[in-house]
Amino acid sequence: MRWDANLSPRGMAQMHTRGKALILGLLVAVPAALAAQNSGTVQATATVLTPISENGEQDLQFGNVFPGLDKSVLVSDLASAGRFQVTGEGVSQVALSFTLPASLTSGGNALPIVFGASDAAYGPDAGTQSATFDPSAVSNQNLVGGALYVWIAGTVQPAIGQLAGNYSADVTLTVTYTGS
Amino acid sequence: MGRWLAVAFMLLLAAPAWAQGGRPLQVRGIQGLTFGTVLAGVPWVVPRTDVANTAQFEIRGERQAEVLVTFLLPVALTGPGTAALPLSFGPADGGYSPDDNIARASPFDPHVPNPVVLPTNGRGTVYLGGTVSPPPSTPAGAYTATLTLTVAYTGN
Numbered sequence A: 001m002r003w004d005a006n007l008s009p010r011g012m013a014q015m016h017t018r019g020k021a022l023i024l025g026l027l028v029a030v031p032a033a034l035a036a037q038n039s040g041t042v043q044a045t046a047t048v049l050t051p052i053s054e055n056g057e058q059d060l061q062f063g064n065v066f067p068g069l070d071k072s073v074l075v076s077d078l079a080s081a082g083r084f085q086v087t088g089e090g091v092s093q094v095a096l097s098f099t100l101p102a103s104l105t106s107g108g109n110a111l112p113i114v115f116g117a118s119d120a121a122y123g124p125d126a127g128t129q130s131a132t133f134d135p136s137a138v139s140n141q142n143l144v145g146g147a148l149y150v151w152i153a154g155t156v157q158p159a160i161g162q163l164a165g166n167y168s169a170d171v172t173l174t175v176t177y178t179g180s
Numbered sequence B: 001m002g003r004w005l006a007v008a009f010m011l012l013l014a015a016p017a018w019a020q021g022g023r024p025l026q027v028r029g030i031q032g033l034t035f036g037t038v039l040a041g042v043p044w045v046v047p048r049t050d051v052a053n054t055a056q057f058e059i060r061g062e063r064q065a066e067v068l069v070t071f072l073l074p075v076a077l078t079g080p081g082t083a084a085l086p087l088s089f090g091p092a093d094g095g096y097s098p099d100d101n102i103a104r105a106s107p108f109d110p111h112v113p114n115p116v117v118l119p120t121n122g123r124g125t126v127y128l129g130g131t132v133s134p135p136p137s138t139p140a141g142a143y144t145a146t147l148t149l150t151v152a153y154t155g156n
Helices: A009-035 B001-015
Strands: A037-048 A054-060 A069-072 A082-087 A093-101 A105-106 A108-115 A119-125 A129-133 A141-142 A145-151 A154-156 A172-177 B028-029 B032-037 B045-048 B056-061 B068-071 B075-079 B084-088 B092-097 B106-107 B114-117 B122-127 B131-132 B142-153
Touching: A037 B056, A037 B075, A037 B084, A054 A172, A082 A172, A082 B122, A093 A119, A129 A172, A172 B068, B028 B142, B032 B045, B032 B131, B056 B142, B068 B092, B068 B122, B122 B142
Parallel strands: A037 B028, A037 B032
Antiparallel strands: A037 B142, A054 A082, A069 A154, A082 A145, A093 A141, A093 A172, A105 A108, A108 A154, A119 A129, A119 A145, B028 B056, B045 B131, B056 B122, B068 B114, B068 B142, B075 B084, B075 B142, B084 B131, B092 B106, B092 B122
């Protein structure tokens, strides 16, 4: 817009009107641009509980075994049964799952082992067993104060011609939260 | 002229946001996405239809106007130290209802901008579910993330 010192009153009125139109246009255009979009936020939240850990504390020990004579370790034999310690969150439920060997080995020699329906047990501490369970099936149990102890027993079945030696095998306990 | 300019600036400072004939476009978060207690190693899902735990946003704008809803989605919640809790969203984890009825909300993929039409009262609700997948080694503790919803008129 060019200012002219000699502009006539009609010219001044025209300039005034055009100026108002420009300003009104800005009033319409700028707020529309500001209002075209808006955003809002919320939070996503979660609380993660203590991870599970398990520790093999004691081996399943059959001791001396004679060829041709089966030998069992009872799960109630706290000194000889295998024992695991499980730790986690509070009283969360966990799934206990064993991977059981079919035999112990010594070099290339195998010593058969079997597990009965009551050859596993669980309890709140290393000296207390609450109940037995079948180690061939998954067992869901609740932690007690963030811990649980699990025992495993079994029976070895040496053949009459079983060769002498030290036989061993791994027994694996897998523990997972069930979400319950 | 100077007087008109002064009036114009005063109006610009005082006026609310107007569009599409006069109704302001607003979006506000009503409820967060709450996974609650999660166990390490166990994935946890909050369905879009979980009225108590799904994220919810209210949109207010021009009656029967079409708006584009766009989410800014994080890939993880952050926790103690630098710990991260992976967060994912499925193709039906977003939902829109013109009558605040979560059960009848129309699902949509929250990864993609989605056009929705506001109802005759100009108010709609957007919902968002999701899944966390904590690895077994995830440290215990509280985890959070920010979910942002942006809405814009399409002009349709």
